[in-house]
Every structure is written in structure tokens, then in C-alpha cells.
Amino acid sequence: MEEFYFYTKGLTVGYHGVPLIKDIELSVKKGEILTLIGPNGAGKTTILKNIIRQLKPLGGVAVLDGSNMEELSGRELSKKLSVVLTERVRPEMMNCRDVVSTGRYPYTGKFGVLSEEEWKIVDESMRLVHIEELAERDFTKTSDGQKQRVMLARALCQQPDIIVLDEPTSFLDIRYKLEFLSIIQNMSRTRKLSVIMSLHELDLAGRISDKIACVRGDRVDRFGTPEEIFTEGYIPKLYQMTTGSYDELTGDLELPAVQGEPRVFVLTGNGTGTGVFRRLQREGIPFAAGILWENDLDYPSAKALAVEVVSEKVFTQFSEAQLARAKQLIDNCERVICTLDTENLGSLGEGLRELKEYALKLGKL
Numbered sequence: 001m002e003e004f005y006f007y008t009k010g011l012t013v014g015y016h017g018v019p020l021i022k023d024i025e026l027s028v029k030k031g032e033i034l035t036l037i038g039p040n041g042a043g044k045t046t047i048l049k050n051i052i053r054q055l056k057p058l059g060g061v062a063v064l065d066g067s068n069m070e071e072l073s074g075r076e077l078s079k080k081l082s083v084v085l086t087e088r089v090r091p092e093m094m095n096c097r098d099v100v101s102t103g104r105y106p107y108t109g110k111f112g113v114l115s116e117e118e119w120k121i122v123d124e125s126m127r128l129v130h131i132e133e134l135a136e137r138d139f140t141k142t143s144d145g146q147k148q149r150v151m152l153a154r155a156l157c158q159q160p161d162i163i164v165l166d167e168p169t170s171f172l173d174i175r176y177k178l179e180f181l182s183i184i185q186n187m188s189r190t191r192k193l194s195v196i197m198s199l200h201e202l203d204l205a206g207r208i209s210d211k212i213a214c215v216r217g218d219r220v221d222r223f224g225t226p227e228e229i230f231t232e233g234y235i236p237k238l239y240q241m242t243t244g245s246y247d248e249l250t251g252d253l254e255l256p257a258v259q260g261e262p263r264v265f266v267l268t269g270n271g272t273g274t275g276v277f278r279r280l281q282r283e284g285i286p287f288a289a290g291i292l293w294e295n296d297l298d299y300p301s302a303k304a305l306a307v308e309v310v311s312e313k314v315f316t317q318f319s320e321a322q323l324a325r326a327k328q329l330i331d332n333c334e335r336v337i338c339t340l341d342t343e344n345l346g347s348l349g350e351g352l353r354e355l356k357e358y359a360l361k362l363g364k365l
């Protein structure tokens with residue numbers, strides 16, 4: 001286990017002596033990013049609070065850099081590990097630079113005066129998360145997203161080996177979500193910072209994490225690489241999704257398909273149909289779509305949103321049976337929408353051209 005900078009063995013967490021999650025086995029190497037995902041109330045924050053010693057484990061151990069964490073002094077711990085929690089901090093009468101500078105307490109002591117060197121580290125951390133312009137601003141008068149970045153700068157200026165963050169991107173807009181995570185990724189690559197965090201954005205979790213732990217109420221259900229986790233319809237099961245769908249490859253979420261006899265046939269492919277499918281879903285119109293090769297960009301959203309998808313195996317001519325089924329659906333629909341420029345599709349587009357002409361003859365296009 002010594003190859004891991006941090007690991008837990010048989011860790012049990014809970015409240016008031018009652019176990020919530022037992023036998024938690026997590027591990028992270030130097031420079032690795034571990035993300036906890038799972039539904040609301042599953043226990044992600046509880047696990048993180050045990051890791052940072054805000055809660056006392058009910059059993060098992062957490063080992064940091066070869067030492068049982070329980071045996072580390074507060075000061076030793078805060079030189080190795082820093083924390084960004086979602087809980088509101090409301091320091092009175094402090095500007096953002098002062099808040100960031102409290103990250104240096106493990107080195108200076110609470111009433112220690114920061115040396116010029118120390119202030120350089122504070123300013124460098126603020127520069128890293130692009131909050132220099134907030135330096136003199138009263139911390140309580142900043143937005144939630146700005147506060148989150150101030151707290152990241154504070155954690156970074158602690159110069160930790162490992163950083164623990166609970167839903168760090170929840171208040172950030174998309175620009176800052178990406179910026180925040182790319183700062184963390186850079187730190188993990190360049191300074192070998194280990195990261196343990198929880199995220200609700202599965203698409204981002206799948207992109208940034210080396211390891212993912214799936215927390216599911218009473219257990220850590222899976223622990224592995226994103227490729228091992230985002231597979232075989234596991235995510236909808238983890239979240240017990242009963243409405244809509246989630247595509248594990250693209251991270252796309254779709255609202256539930258409109259049920260009923262298809263009223264529209266969408267002749268489509270090559271990524272040109274998804275916008276139309278979503279518009280029809282918004283308008284509450286049941287539709288069918290095709291003919292799509294199973295590797296088409298529109299295939300996952302068509303499967304999620306259409307009542308029926310006429311599809312064909314990858315890179316094969318459409319079969320007579322599929323053409324006949326598409327024509328049958330066109331017969332029964334009120335209208336056809338064609339999202340493709342069928343003239344420029346070459347020989348493989350023959351079947352689509354045939355269907356377009358068929359719809360034109362019926363006056364449905």
C-alpha cells in the first residue's frame with residue numbers, strides 16, 4: 001500500500017455511533033485525482049469529513065504519507081493536507097487577500113506575522129486562480145463563485161501535498177468550472193498534488209479523474225478508472241434514474257421521450273438531427289427517426305427521444321427490411337422532416353435519397 005500517498009482500510013463512517021458506510025477502501029497516489037460521485041445524501045461529504053478529521057471514523061484507518069492520520073498533530077496534518085468545503089465561511093472584516101493568507105497559519109501560527117516571502121506565496125496563489133482583482137475586496141461582499149475561488153487560493157497557499165474539496169465547482173459558471181478544474185489538474189501534474197473531491201458534474205468527473213469512487217448510501221459500490229465506471233448503463237443505476245436518460249459516452253442527459261404513435265418522421269443523421277429531436281420533445285410531439293447507422297452522432301439521442309429508431313449496422317447498405325419499415329412509418333406520420341443534404345452523401349446515401357423522394361411524393365416533406 002505504500003505506493004499510495006493516501007489510502008483507507010476498512011474505514012467505517014457514520015453519525016452518533018451508527019455506521020452509514022462500512023469498509024471503505026479508497027486509495028490515491030501522488031499526483032492522482034480521485035473523485036467521489038453518487039446521488040444526493042449518498043455519503044460523499046461524510047466520507048470527506050472523515051478524511052479531513054472533521055468527523056471521527058467509527059472504524060478502520062486512513063493513512064496519509066505512511067502515517068495513520070489519527071496520530072498526526074493538527075499542524076503536521078495541515079502542512080500536508082488542505083481543504084475546500086462548501087460550508088459558508090463568513091470571516092468578518094477581512095478582505096480576500098487576508099482570507100487567502102490564513103492558509104499560511106500552519107507555517108506562521110495564528111497570530112504570526114507573514115514575512116515578505118509568505119505574502120509572495122499568498123499573491124502567487126491568488127494569481128493562479130485569477131483573483132488578483134479581488135485582493136482588497138471585503139470577502140463577505142463577493143459572489144459565491146468568487147468565494148469558492150478565494151477558498152481554493154487559500155488552500156493552495158497552504159502548499160499541501162493533498163487537497164480535499166467538497167463539490168468545488170457547484171457555484172461556478174462554465175468558464176470558471178473549467179478554469180478551476182484545469183488549475184487542479186495542472187497542480188496535480190506539475191506539483192504532484194493529490195486530489196480527493198466530490199463532484200456532481202459527471203461529464204467533468206469522467207474527464208479529470210484518474211479514479212472514481214461511486215458512493216451509494218450504504219457502500220462504495222465501485223472504485224475504478226472512468227473507463228471502468230462509465231459503462232454498461234451503470235450510472236443510471238447508481239443514481240436510480242427513473243426519468244429521462246444519460247449517455248455514458250457523451251455525458252448527454254435527455255428528458256423522457258414523448259410516448260404515443262409517431263406523428264413526425266425525422267430523416268436524419270451525421271449529427272444534424274439531435275436539435276430537431278429535442279425541439280419535438282419540447283413540443284410534446286412523438287416521432288420516429290432513421291435510418292441511422294449505429295455509430296451515427298444522432299443515434300444516442302434518437303434512441304433516447306424517439307418512439308422508434310430505424311437503424312442499420314455500421315457502414316452497411318440499408319436493407320430492404322429497414323427501408324420498408326421506414327416507409328411504413330412515413331405512411332403513418334403526418335409529416336417528414338429531412339435534416340440532411342442527401343445529394344452529397346455518395347453511394348451510401350442511396351437509401352436516404354429514396355426515402356426523401358418517397359416522402360416528397362406523398363406531400364409530407
Ligand SMILES: Nc1ncnc2c1ncn2[C@@H]1O[C@H](COP(=O)(O)OP(=O)(O)OP(=O)(O)O)[C@@H](O)[C@H]1O
Nearest residue numbers: 015016020038039040041042043044045046047215
Ligand atoms: N450531522 C449529521 N447527523 C446525522 N446524519 C447526517 C448528518 N449530516 C448528514 N447526515 C446524513 O448522512 C447521509 C449522507 O449525507 P452526506 O451529506 O454525506 O451526503 P452527500 O453524498 O454529500 O450528499 P449531497 O450530494 O446531497 O451533498 C444523509 O442521509 C444525511 O442526511
